[in-house]
Amino acid sequence: MKESNIKNYQKLIESVDALKGDFLFKVRLENRNTQDDRVGIFVDIQNVYYGAMDNFNGKIDFRKLTESIVRGRKLAVSNAYLVRGDNDNSNFVSFMTQIGYNIISKDLKKRSDGSAKGNLDIEMAIDIMTAKDNLDTVALVSGDGDFVALVEHLKAQNIQVEVYSFSNIKNITSQELKSVASKFFEIDETYLFEDSKRRQNG
Numbered sequence: 001m002k003e004s005n006i007k008n009y010q011k012l013i014e015s016v017d018a019l020k021g022d023f024l025f026k027v028r029l030e031n032r033n034t035q036d037d038r039v040g041i042f043v044d045i046q047n048v049y050y051g052a053m054d055n056f057n058g059k060i061d062f063r064k065l066t067e068s069i070v071r072g073r074k075l076a077v078s079n080a081y082l083v084r085g086d087n088d089n090s091n092f093v094s095f096m097t098q099i100g101y102n103i104i105s106k107d108l109k110k111r112s113d114g115s116a117k118g119n120l121d122i123e124m125a126i127d128i129m130t131a132k133d134n135l136d137t138v139a140l141v142s143g144d145g146d147f148v149a150l151v152e153h154l155k156a157q158n159i160q161v162e163v164y165s166f167s168n169i170k171n172i173t174s175q176e177l178k179s180v181a182s183k184f185f186e187i188d189e190t191y192l193f194e195d196s197k198r199r200q201n202g
Contacts, residue, residue, distance in 0.1 A: 037073040040135045041066065042124055043080040043101070044142030051143060051165065051172040051187070058192040063099050065191050069139045069164065077131050079104055081120035125150050132159055139164060140181075145174030152180055 043062070052060045066078065080096050082089065082105040093103050104123055121144065128138055128150065138154055140147060143165035151161045163181035165173040167188075178184045 035072060035074070037136045038076040038134060039070060039073045039137040039139055040077040040128070040131050041069055041075070041079070041101075041139045041141065042128055043078075044120075044124065044140075044144060045080055045082045046119065047142045047144050047165075047172070048187070052192070054172060055166050056189050056192055058189070060187065060191050061193045062096060062101075065141070065164070065187065066099060068185075068191070069141075069162070073137070075100070076135055078102065079124070079127055081105070081124050083107075083119060121146050128154070132157065135159060137162060141165070141187075143173030143177060145177050148174065148176050148180055151177065155180070155182060 048060055052058055062080075078101045080101040080103055082093070082103055084105050084107050093105075096103055104120060104127070106120060106123075124142075125147070128140075132138065132154060137160040139162045140151070141164045143163075151163070154161050160182040161180075162183045162185060163173075163177055164185045164187055165177075167173070167186055
């Protein structure tokens with residue numbers, strides 16, 4: 001057999017194996033008992049906060065969002081990642097703790113030139129990787145494209161990844177993140193607190 005034909009044959013085999021893997025993954029997802037599905041929720045607070053303000057000029061009711069994510073499944077872990085700035089976050093932290101979230105936080109770092117830096121992407125990714133063996137589904141509440149490689153890695157290990165974020169009206173959600181997710185769910189105005197809805201409609 002010519003070398004070119006061998007290479008074409010190898011590519012064909014690789015393509016078939018990839019399609020077979022995708023098919024088996026979808027079959028496993030479809031055959032799962034929803035009540036036995038273990039879901040972990042990981043919330044990028046800054047990303048969601050600014051997404052809600054930019055899109056709706058309002059605040060997200062995380063109780064509603066969490067209930068929508070869980071949908072009768074077993075909630076194995078729920079973490080929220082918060083960068084602490086100058087504002088008082090105590091009421092928000094108290095609310096999130098009340099509804100079952102573990103709060104992982106760190107202070108915003110201010111540079112000498114007046115700029116500031118702060119995110120918890122690495123901590124969030126490490127926690128997801130640590131928890132993955134006890135989860136069937138990872139619910140990633142973020143539109144940050146930095147999580148694309150993580151999502152691809154989780155899917156390669158047959159873990160479903162649901163991404164919850166906003167439509168791309170103001171570039172809050174990475175299109176690549178949407179495309180690699182097992183499922184994408186839009187966060188819309190139905191998840192706002194009632195007073196935020198009234199302000200929006202007023």
